[in-house]
Amino acid sequence: MELLTFGDTGWGDELFYATLMTIAVAITAMLIGFFFALIFTPLKLSKNKFLNLVANTYTTIIRGVPELLVIYLFFFGGSAAVMFVASIFGYGEYIEINAFITGAFSIGIISGAYSTEVFRGAIQSIDKGQFEAANVLGLGKFGKFFKVILPQTLRLALPNLSNVWQITLKDTSLISVTGLVEIMRQSYVAAGSTRDPLFFYSFAAVLYLLLTFLSMKLINRLEAKYSRGY
Amino acid sequence: MINSFPKLLNAAAITLKLLSVSLIIGLFIGLLFAILRLNKNIFINKFAYGYSYLFRGTPLLVQIFIIYFGLGQIEYLRTTFLWTILKEPYWCAIIAFALNTGAYTSEILRSAFQTIKPGIIEAGKSLGISSKIIFYKIQIPIAIRQSLPAYGNEIILMMKGTSLASTVTLMDLTGVAKYIISTTFRPVEVFIVAGGIYLFMTFIIHNIIKFLEKKYSFNS
Numbered sequence: 001m002e003l004l005t006f007g008d009t010g011w012g013d014e015l016f017y018a019t020l021m022t023i024a025v026a027i028t029a030m031l032i033g034f035f036f037a038l039i040f041t042p043l044k045l046s047k048n049k050f051l052n053l054v055a056n057t058y059t060t061i062i063r064g065v066p067e068l069l070v071i072y073l074f075f076f077g078g079s080a081a082v083m084f085v086a087s088i089f090g091y092g093e094y095i096e097i098n099a100f101i102t103g104a105f106s107i108g109i110i111s112g113a114y115s116t117e118v119f120r121g122a123i124q125s126i127d128k129g130q131f132e133a134a135n136v137l138g139l140g141k142f143g144k145f146f147k148v149i150l151p152q153t154l155r156l157a158l159p160n161l162s163n164v165w166q167i168t169l170k171d172t173s174l175i176s177v178t179g180l181v182e183i184m185r186q187s188y189v190a191a192g193s194t195r196d197p198l199f200f201y202s203f204a205a206v207l208y209l210l211l212t213f214l215s216m217k218l219i220n221r222l223e224a225k226y227s228r229g230y
Numbered sequence: 231m232i233n234s235f236p237k238l239l240n241a242a243a244i245t246l247k248l249l250s251v252s253l254i255i256g257l258f259i260g261l262l263f264a265i266l267r268l269n270k271n272i273f274i275n276k277f278a279y280g281y282s283y284l285f286r287g288t289p290l291l292v293q294i295f296i297i298y299f300g301l302g303q304i305e306y307l308r309t310t311f312l313w314t315i316l317k318e319p320y321w322c323a324i325i326a327f328a329l330n331t332g333a334y335t336s337e338i339l340r341s342a343f344q345t346i347k348p349g350i351i352e353a354g355k356s357l358g359i360s361s362k363i364i365f366y367k368i369q370i371p372i373a374i375r376q377s378l379p380a381y382g383n384e385i386i387l388m389m390k391g392t393s394l395a396s397t398v399t400l401m402d403l404t405g406v407a408k409y410i411i412s413t414t415f416r417p418v419e420v421f422i423v424a425g426g427i428y429l430f431m432t433f434i435i436h437n438i439i440k441f442l443e444k445k446y447s448f449n450s
Contacts, residue, residue, distance in 0.1 A: 064386070064432035065425040066393030068404050077417035164286075173289035177397070183290060190300065198300035205288045205296065212287040 003194060004203070011190045011200070018186035019207055025104050025182060028171045032108025033168065039117035044120045055116065064114035067106075067171050074106040075178045103175035111168040119165060122157035125148065134212055153224040162219040173208070183207050235423060241406035242427050248320075248392045248402060250328035253385060259328060260335025267340045278336065285333035290391050293330055298322040298398045303421050323395040331388045338384060342376035343369065375446045382439030386432050403427060 006012040036058075043055035062070070079097050086095060126149060134144040176184035187204040191197035266278035285293065301307055301316050315321045327443055354364040396405030407424035411417045 050298050064429045066390040069394040070325050073421040170289040173291045198303045201296040205292045208288045
């Protein structure tokens with residue numbers, strides 16, 4: 001237990017900050033994922049064959065290729081890509097992207113592919129009459145989407161989005177390979193310097209269990225809120 | 231780039247080996263725990279639930295690290311025959327993968343068992359078939375058919391999961407890809423080739439499952 005004290009002698013404060021980092025990366029990745037879903041869900045539902053192909057390529061690649069490989073692509077290729085774009089604008093210096101951005105972005109792209117599928121499924125399962133009713137009421141395109149379709153989509157998508165959140169949360173452990181100090185990386189460092197890997201990795205497992213458990217509780221509340229009237 | 235392709239193909243063979251061995255062990259674990267979950271004894275039931283909760287609630291990376299780095303720390307284990315297995319990263323990875331996929335498989339099979347209509351079991355009983363044979367000849371085949379689509383997803387998730395073997399020094403497809411990237415600094419090309427191999431394997435698995443679903447569908 002003294003291994004977990006706060007301050008210079010124990011690893012308590014380090015692991016606490018590492019847990020906050022895990023939460024921060026997971027939330028950022030989830031939001032980046034929503035952003036991707038916002039772009040690709042309409043493409044998936046579009047009647048245009050080419051746009052369909054673009055969206056399907058994205059989700060197929062992400063769901064068929066290991067997360068670790070995607071992370072390596074951005075870890076090793078990210079700064080080269082940014083430097084290439086910067087060189088077009090006449091900036092030739094070396095740019096290093098920080099590990100948080102690389103990590104959140106690569107996990108975000110992965111989580112976005114899953115979110116896209118979830119939103120597509122939710123929108124498709126909304127009754128056609130709802131679209132028609134909104135049209136009859138004379139709602140504009142935005143009113144229709146934000147007042148009628150989106151609230152119902154959220155209710156239908158929430159159970160599956162909670163799965164996406166769990167996957168995203170667990171995927172953040174893979175960012176430790178890039179050196180970002182989240183739970184896994186901090187446990188690795190602590191295990192190395194105390195020679196007590198069993199304790200620290202088990203403690204990491206407990207932290208992840210705690211995070212998944214607490215987020216489940218929170219999501220259940222949200223689900224109850226959005227299911228009012230059903 | 232062309233000369234690294236055979237290396238990646240060789241590594242893909244290791245990925246497939248890791249995948250198939252852990253899937254076979256995981257299927258047995260999954261079936262065992264699915265049966266335990268359906269047991270009426272509350273302790274057995276809770277034990278099986280705890281197992282699946284633990285392995286589904288934590289990242290696979292933590293599980294591999296506990297088994298590979300953590301278990302070696304227990305002095306007692308080093309004196310038993312188990313140590314010959316646990317000192318090999320290959321077997322540590324397989325144990326972690328099998329326990330992980332076992333937890334997900336147990337959930338898939340449990341829900342499949344629960345969706346079997348009671349009428350089917352009652353029909354078996356009224357024909358005078360013993361409950362043991364009902365279980366093996368009626369419930370298990372129906373449950374397997376029911377769980378095929380979900381299990382297909384699990385196989386693909388597990389295939390992606392085997393990439394974590396590279397974190398415990400195994401040179402699987404991802405391990406070799408990372409090695410080539412870090413020596414040649416050609417992340418995009420290597421990603422396309424290695425990712426292409428993974429996608430090809432996903433495609434094959436997807437079609438095998440589709441074929442099995444058709445073969446065992448109730449209508450045919």
